Amino acid sequence: MGDACGIGPEIIAKAFASGQAQGAFVLGDAGVMRRTLAQVEQGTALALIDSPRDLGLCPPNCVPLVQARGLPADLLQAGLGRVDARAGAAAAACIEQAVSLVQAGEARAIVTAPIHKEALSAAGVTFPGHTEMLQALAAPAGTAVPPVRMMLANDELRTVLVTIHMSLRNAIEAVTFEAVLETLRITDRAMRAFGIAAPHVGVAGLNPHAGEGGLFGDEEQRIIAPAIAAARAEGIDATGPYAPDTVFMRARQTPERPGEFDVVVAMTHDHGLIPVKYLGVEQGVNVTLGLPFVRTSPDHGTAFDIAGSGRADASSLIAALRMARRLSA
Template sequence: MTAPRAEAASPLALTMGDPAGIGPEIAMEAWRVRETSDVPPFALYADPKLIATTADRLTTRIPVRIVPNAAAAAAVFAKALPVVEVPLAVSAVPGTPDVKNGPATIQSIKRAVADVAAGRAGAVVTNPIAKAVLYEAGFKHAGHTEYLGELAQDHWPGKPADPVMMLASPELRVVPVTIHVALKDVPVLLTTEKIVAVARITAAALKSDFGIHAPRIVLTGLNPHAGENGALGLEDRDVVKPAVDALRAEGLNVTGPHSADTLFHAAARRNYDAAIAMYHDQALIPIKTLSFDEGVNVTLGLPFVRTSPDHGTAFGIAGKGRASAASLIAALQLAGEMVERRQFAGST
């Protein structure tokens, strides 16, 4: 769906991700194909030396212009890649992450969010990070999503920050209720209240960010065949179904729990706008099967727009010129559309 046009949004703030991963090269590729792929203006928050060495390694000649923030990117984006300087502690070696550069990776995210809060950037788009490397550098959060939630509370203290992860593509939108936890812990963490909260945030985002006036949402069951009314586990009957009933009582178009094995084929997908799954792989396997290169990670429930490519740092191919920028391009495009929709809604 094409976003309605409002006044031009501020350029996007793109973080560098782990400098030893594919983030720098896919950022360069996204700028290189900006016109043919309809990429909205963005500034890359990174070390300019990293971009120069990456360009030399890949024999890709692109002009770079250092800018103070994303707002200044609009004037130069057509002719040069705007870079907001975030110095690295040591030179990055593709495929070999260095804990010494962890603080710069974190600083890239922090500065990008601060510029959105100050109105100098329209949204945050994050390149992939290596959480294990950041943990060694003192990172105290489970991942990007949790850190962004904390930054949101710092910059928007009066607004709720309840991060919810959505994976989106033209074929499918999925939201896992539980994310990076062991499978054995899912039944313990899964509560009716948590499912209801995630579904409410999802419904609100489908309206404000995706332009869907009356969103249709389906919930998967936790167990095979959605528990067979208790024969294959009680969670679907006693936890998921009450959430569906509560949401429907609020007037939301929600159905379930549905058997997950029949929910993601083409005919089934035509009947809903988003599927809420009970755990990580239940959500991510279908979307990565359908849209491995074009999927976008979207953080719902924040007072600002944040998207990301739906892949990792890909250390194994970093610096070899084999990385696809398709998911990053999709993340930039979706972020631009979401910002325009929010602006349009605010102006009407």
Template sequence: MSDASDAPLVAVTMGDPAGIGPEVVVEGYREIVERARPVVIGDAAVLRAATEVCDLDLDVRSVGDPSEATRDPGVVDVLDLDNVDLATLERGVVDEAYGAASLAYVERAIELATDGAVDAITTAPINKQATKLAGSDYAGHTGMLADYTDTENYSMMLIEEPLRVTHVSTHVPLREACDLVTEEQVLDTIRVTDAALRDLGIDDPAVAVAGLNPHASDGGLLGDEDDDEIAPAVERAREAGIDAVGPESPDTVYVQAADGAYDCVVSMYHDQGHIPIKMLGFSGGTAVSGVNVTIGLPIVRTSVDHGTAFDIAGEGIASAASLVEAVDVAAEMAEAR
């Protein structure tokens, strides 16, 4: 392991205190410091409790500033917001107070990243019901990050090697998602996808664009969105120098991409892109790996590709693989920038 100053400084948010976030943070910490210099944004008391749940020999140290993070594999450095009452903490439940706490971690991390105090952000899972109870109108991290950084053109990229996918839309009803498949929206997504792939070290990325309708509309037999909206967007992207193809039949393009034909697939809506990723990343009904990247932002943000898993919170059995991979991707993108 290199010196602390040689590694990107990554703010890791703790996530919902009642979920598995604190456990995966401490469980994966020794691996995380191999790739980055982490500083956890969270509650020190909850993290100490998580080390006991996971039976780990780790110290938790409060720091006043991210620059104090040491990259010591035996010491979890945390910017302690001290906003959870450990004595009353009830794991596995939706609670307004826990939603407010998890939002505070994300807000602080965004502030640090936009101020240049950290090189990247990696987020542990929050619970949408809890954050809604706390007054948030955001469906998740993505919209919040975009608003806080005044970003208009952004997308979600999911990475589960050997597959990467991005999305024209995510957390909206399917009827609304179809209406969002416009030439401009598709083109914007292709553009930010190409830029993000270059941030990941891919010099000449090949981007496949999935069709909206079965068989990419079959020449107009199954709808007109593919010919009227997606195809023109792909053509404009190609004219701009992006190696894009499509619209491709959505029932085969993901297999082709996983086999190495493309570096990423632009998906038209949430489930179209998520289902193939989840098929690769789930084991026994639980996400064990995979990374979520918000692309198009002025800051680097990655996340685990799983939720708060309230059903196993407090049992010390949650896998930290997704968090470790997310920090690795964050460090890679920060170095590229």
């Protein structure tokens, strides 16, 4: 369900009302979803089910919901459009139970509505976001967490990140030979799993003009180019590093011109996500690569400024549902 104080419940209601959420169910709070359905007036009703196995018993034009365990009893008192520890605690509980369901084979994929990192922190959750929390939950007790990467994709562009939720100063330090090579391996495997038989991976540099031969930084020469060479030695079709201010234009797929690359690997969060989001958050989908299950989400946040107004656009959530179905089929 995402953060109860944000637009997650609203876009869920609208996705079901549109008829494009068939086969899905909500893991969340019945009170929050009833309030939302009354606000948006989409002609749908809530159908409480005990488990995903009861999904086929639900009548049409309803939102099937499994009540998540351990949610704050006063969650409905958390005001819309603001950071609240109760909403953070509820979001974390829903994520934990969702992972349990897919690990038990009761669901095929997880689609997460937006959460708020400050609310998670206020609830005492130590993970900075969905990706890191899912990574930890995916590992059986006593085993190492699986290496994962964040991909943002729409119909025109795919980008995978070497580093994600950390300060830019720390992200630069985290761009290592091992991190870049591991990202290229994860990206190549994911693209093949998505049905691209021979993916061409374009690699963005870190510095302006990809370092301009060392004039503007030597990370390309010391780290990124050697990692690309190592990946190519393993049979991965990766090329670069290319100037990060132009590689995304070259990769963009349009009806007029096919892109030069199937996916771009970017070194830092904003390097990679700004181009995809600029093309339109309505169709963008976040996919976590490397998990032992499918996880997608919309490419936008909780939008506290419009929470409860009825103006939230469900397009990105619908695209995330569509992607989850395709990847888990």
